[in-house]
Amino acid sequence: xxxxxxxxxxxxxxxxxxxxxxxxxxxxxxxxxxxxxxxxxxxxxxxxxxxxxxxxxxxxxxxxxxxxxxxxxxxxxxxxxxxxx
Numbered sequence: 001x002x003x004x005x006x007x008x009x010x011x012x013x014x015x016x017x018x019x020x021x022x023x024x025x026x027x028x029x030x031x032x033x034x035x036x037x038x039x040x041x042x043x044x045x046x047x048x049x050x051x052x053x054x055x056x057x058x059x060x061x062x063x064x065x066x067x068x069x070x071x072x073x074x075x076x077x078x079x080x081x082x083x084x085x
Contacts, residue, residue: 007043045078
């Protein structure tokens with residue numbers, strides 16, 4: 001059974017090596033470029049802290065550090081979690 005809790009974003013990293021071009025013709029080097037991100041979320045269950053990372057595709061705007069996000073955990077195994085951005 002899933003349980004919804006809140007987690008705190010502790011890190012946001014841009015993946016510079018995976019540039020996605022959104023324009024068919026570019027005038028500059030970074031014209032129309034967007035990048036995917038990896039966010040790091042910390043959540044606590046019964047006094048124990050867990051860390052989970054989530055990869056966000058290039059079109060999604062990542063949350064800022066110290067923002068809260070929804071985390072869905074498995075009650076039997078809290079280390080298994082899904083992050084909703």
